[in-house]
Amino acid sequence: MRQNFLKRVRRAVIKIGSNVISDDTGLLLPRIAVICDEVCRLRAQGLEVILVSSGAVSAGKGVLGISGRPQTIPLKQAAAAIGQPRLMRAYKEGFQAHGYLAAQILLTRDDLANRRRYLNARNTLVTLLDFGVTPIINENDTVVVEEIRFGDNDNLSAMVTSLLEVDLLVILSDVDGLYDRNPQEHPEARLIPLVERVTDQIQAMAGGEGSVLGTGGMASKVKAARRASLNGIGTLIINGRTPQTLGRAFAGEEIGTYFLPARDRMAAKKHWIAFTKKPRGKVFVDDGARRALLENGKSLLPSGITGVEGRFERGDSVRLCDPAGNEFAKGVIGYNLTELLRIMGKKTSEIEASLGYKYGDEVIHRDNLVISSASETDED
Numbered sequence: 001m002r003q004n005f006l007k008r009v010r011r012a013v014i015k016i017g018s019n020v021i022s023d024d025t026g027l028l029l030p031r032i033a034v035i036c037d038e039v040c041r042l043r044a045q046g047l048e049v050i051l052v053s054s055g056a057v058s059a060g061k062g063v064l065g066i067s068g069r070p071q072t073i074p075l076k077q078a079a080a081a082i083g084q085p086r087l088m089r090a091y092k093e094g095f096q097a098h099g100y101l102a103a104q105i106l107l108t109r110d111d112l113a114n115r116r117r118y119l120n121a122r123n124t125l126v127t128l129l130d131f132g133v134t135p136i137i138n139e140n141d142t143v144v145v146e147e148i149r150f151g152d153n154d155n156l157s158a159m160v161t162s163l164l165e166v167d168l169l170v171i172l173s174d175v176d177g178l179y180d181r182n183p184q185e186h187p188e189a190r191l192i193p194l195v196e197r198v199t200d201q202i203q204a205m206a207g208g209e210g211s212v213l214g215t216g217g218m219a220s221k222v223k224a225a226r227r228a229s230l231n232g233i234g235t236l237i238i239n240g241r242t243p244q245t246l247g248r249a250f251a252g253e254e255i256g257t258y259f260l261p262a263r264d265r266m267a268a269k270k271h272w273i274a275f276t277k278k279p280r281g282k283v284f285v286d287d288g289a290r291r292a293l294l295e296n297g298k299s300l301l302p303s304g305i306t307g308v309e310g311r312f313e314r315g316d317s318v319r320l321c322d323p324a325g326n327e328f329a330k331g332v333i334g335y336n337l338t339e340l341l342r343i344m345g346k347k348t349s350e351i352e353a354s355l356g357y358k359y360g361d362e363v364i365h366r367d368n369l370v371i372s373s374a375s376e377t378d379e380d
């Protein structure tokens with residue numbers, strides 16, 4: 001089954017973890033060269049590849065002689081500033097050896113959360129691919145602050161699958177795939193070859209925190225697979241330390257863990273609202289409004305709003321909370337905070353009189369609303 005599907009893959013995002021291409025001393029240049037060989041072989045067979053590569057921080061900290069995880073954000077950012085060009089040089093040389101070009105793209109979450117910049121990033125990527133150049137994406141670690149972070153590159157790679165038309169997400173890790181428990185602690189752990197749906201049980205198997213070099217551990221890979229799946233894209237987690245895994249996987253060998261795409265994929269815009277846009281505030285609604293949204297598929301009107309929290313502009317994403325404060329949806333808001341404070345609790349016919357203008361009857365239009373249970377928008 002996998003074989004048939006992989007034959008049809010024309011464009012893939014391949015994410016490479018820090019633990020695959022670096023160790024505590026810095027970059028493992030021979031391993032990067034081997035990965036470039038494999039990617040170029042796939043390129044020559046007609047596959048378009050977008051790489052998402054970690055490794056800037058570990059490359060830089062190796063140069064600075066820091067052992068273990070950099071302890072402060074400035075230290076991490078300095079390490080990334082030193083490491084990123086070294087990382088790119090390794091890729092550039094690896095691709096050049098096969099006559100191919102690589103290009104660097106550094107992104108923050110804000111770049112994808114803002115529609116104009118999102119389209120801009122997409123156009124750049126498409127243009128590079130049209131020229132046969134392989135884009136290599138990393139988080140823009142040196143400038144990123146908490147509010148605009150992807151958090152980890154597993155998450156970033158899942159978001160890239162919704163930025164472009166992509167058929168598959170491949171995550172190269174330092175383990176053979178997802179096991180039923182952490183294989184480093186439990187030698188008897190068994191590899192799970194196929195995940196049909198990421199349930200809470202599957203997520204729990206992946207455990208919590210990452211390693212010294214890695215950021216999110218297996219948990220963030222499974223989360224990324226779920227996000228890609230809801231976008232209609234399958235994810236393959238394989239071992240990037242073992243030579244030839246990429247070639248073998250694309251030849252249809254049943255290695256690693258394959259996560260099937262969801263049967264009921266989310267619309268692209270809803271996926272973007274659910275996972276890419278970071279909520280800037282909360283809007284509290286009464287029970288009637290909550291039911292209208294959850295049970296009757298209605299838009300949010302000002303009359304059902306009982307309170308607001310945070311600082312948001314028109315077009316930002318907000319969390320919708322019930323009277324008990326529990327989040328039940330996310331949505332893109334049609335009015336800013338000041339406007340909302342003036343119209344909340346009022347009838348739609350009173351909007352214009354209260355503001356002197358109106359954008360529309362809805363504070364959040366149904367098309368810009370994602371219900372949490374359906375989207376599993378449980379975290380950012």
Ligand SMILES: Nc1ncnc2c1ncn2[C@@H]1O[C@H](COP(=O)(O)OP(=O)(O)O)[C@@H](O)[C@H]1O
Pocket residue numbers: 016017018019020172173174175177178179180181182183184205206207208210211213214215216217218219
């Ligand atoms: N159920 C599991 N299956 C596989 N790996 C697991 C599991 N639970 C925890 N892990 C850990 O996740 C690690 C991979 O994540 P991470 O260190 O962040 O790597 P990367 O640098 O590739 O992102 C594995 O080496 C393993 O220790």
Ligand SMILES: N[C@@H](CCC(=O)OP(=O)(O)O)C(=O)O
Pocket residue numbers: 016017018019053054055056057058080138139141151152153154210213214215216217
């Ligand atoms: N942007 C960081 C990588 C962060 C990250 O997610 O690392 P990893 O868990 O190894 O994929 C870097 O280049 O060092």
